[in-house]
Amino acid sequence: MSADVSTNTPSKLEKILRAGHLAVTSECGPPRGSDSAAILKKAEMIKDHVDAINITDNQTSVTRLCSLASCIHLKLAGYEPVLQMVVRDRNRIALQSDLLGAASFDINNVLCLSGDHQAFGDNPQGQNVFDLDSMQLIQTVRLMRDDGKFLGGDEIKRPPRMFVGAAANPFADPFEIRVPRLAKKIAAGAEFIQTQCIYNLDKFKEWMKQARDRGLHEKVFILAGLTPFKSAGMAKYMKNRVPGMDVPDEVVKRMSGVPKEKQPEEGIKICIESIQRLKEVEGVKGFHIMAIEWEEKVPRIVEEAGLYPRPQA
Amino acid sequence: MIVAERKPIEEIIEEAKGFDRILVAGCNECVTVCEAGGKKEVGVLASALRMYFMNQGREVKVDEVTLERQCDHEYLEEIRNIIDNYDAVISLACGVGVQFMAEKYFHKPILPGVNTVFMGATEERGVWSERCQGCGKCILAKTGGICPVSRCAKRLFNGPCGGSSQGKCEISDELPCAWQLIVDRLKELGRLDEYEEIMPIKDWSTDRAGGPRKVVREDVRQ
Helix, strand or coil: CCCCCCCCCCCHHHHHHHCCCCEEEEEECCCCCCCHHHHHHHHHHHCCCCCEEEECCCHHHCCCCCHHHHHHHHHHCCCCEEEEEECCCCCHHHHHHHHHHHHHCCCCEEEEECCCCHHHCCCCCCCCCCCCCHHHHHHHHHHHHHHCECCCCCECCCCCCCEEEEEECCCCCCHHHHHHHHHHHHHHCCCEEEEEECCCHHHHHHHHHHHHHCCHHHCCEEEEEECCCCCHHHHHHHHHHCCCCCCCHHHHHHHHCCCHHHHHHHHHHHHHHHHHHHHCCCCEEEEEECCCCCHHHHHHHHHHCCCCCCCCC | CEEEEECCHHHHHHHHCCCCEEEEEEECCHHHHCCCCCHHHHHHHHHHHHHHHHHCCCCCEEEEEEECCCCCHHHHHHHCCCHHHCCEEEECCCHHHHHHHHHHCCCCCEEECEEEEEEEEEEECCEEEEEECCCCCCCCCCCCCCCHHHHCCCCCCCCCCCCCECCEECCEEEEECHHHHHHHHHHHCCCHHHHHCCCCCCCHHHCHHHCCCCCCCCCCCC
């Protein structure tokens, strides 16, 4: 990689994207306990095959080891973490404070999210916060980074230097504002996007086309999100039970069409084929592979999708 | 209006069973409209209590009254002459009425007979739904007249989360997605382009977050 690529932050992910490489990220869910070995073990499986590792923030509202501490463990082990932050559980004081905490360990990537509603998790009776929304969290990180200011206006000594990401779900409703919503996130300051899992490639392509028509693909790095199915049951569950997920019938049929013991293999094949097709879509700048509790399969997916070896940054 | 729900009779009995003289006090405003604490519900609760005490072999006096409002001094004063005939009052007013009565009759136990749930509207008889959380800074002009604070489960200000599906919220198929409603209305008004204006970070100091609130109008104050 050339040394003269201009970046806004020391983020390795940013360097790789700005140098024009297809980036590969993945994610690890922290354990439901305090054993840091659990998170490091997952990271070790994928470290040579991805450019950065997202750590989820109490995903599906189930209480887990926190994203920030998990990211610190990764950083200290020499990996490149992406700190996922949801606005569900913390007010603006806690969010800014945690951003500084992450910055103190030179964690250089953040993904700003709303977070699943607590009704899905292990504490449905809990209060939620939503002091900011995800859009406003993006603005907050950019203010802290670019202006070196807190939301309250005071100066930050040694501001965070984070590459700022956001999520996009091309498949949620109402569809007509999905691209405007992307535009809004970019206007708020998002520099990279990781999408919801893509199974309906036609609908994704339509979304990308609308994004390209507005030139948005040149203003933000869009990483296409993928999750391999482990079974036909998982495909059906995602189709019917996970809000905002679009799994076409033919994909479910394909998974169901092979014997149970071969379904994991079929799921991986679908994932690899999808990456290969998505590589052809103008504006896709990389892939975010969310192999849920199946991290050991990420290296194979990356290799067979022709995304290995990873560039050095 | 303020919408309330009747408390389970077991819970009311548990709180009231130690008293010998009980006044059940309804309110003729919101709780009458939402059929939780008006004259009719006062009658139903009083009968149920009488039945309970009779079955227990106890002689307990249970009387009924329904005030025009329990959130005004003027109407609360109407029971001043009779309140000492009772050991406790079960108020079927909203939480405001219960508290205002307790402030006025400081020496008397005032028990709530309803759960106050929200500010909302009557969709149809028997169906009420939330419309306002009293955040103290109304933004309905910007959101097509639909409130994301009270109607979005995550009170998002800048559009639907990724869980909006076929017009419904991710937490329930029964619940409309507020942002679907907002987008539909902005479209109807020919103002969908306004969706892309980023709604600034909200000042929650006028909300519950800023502590108990008070409105003082010097021009109408006596």
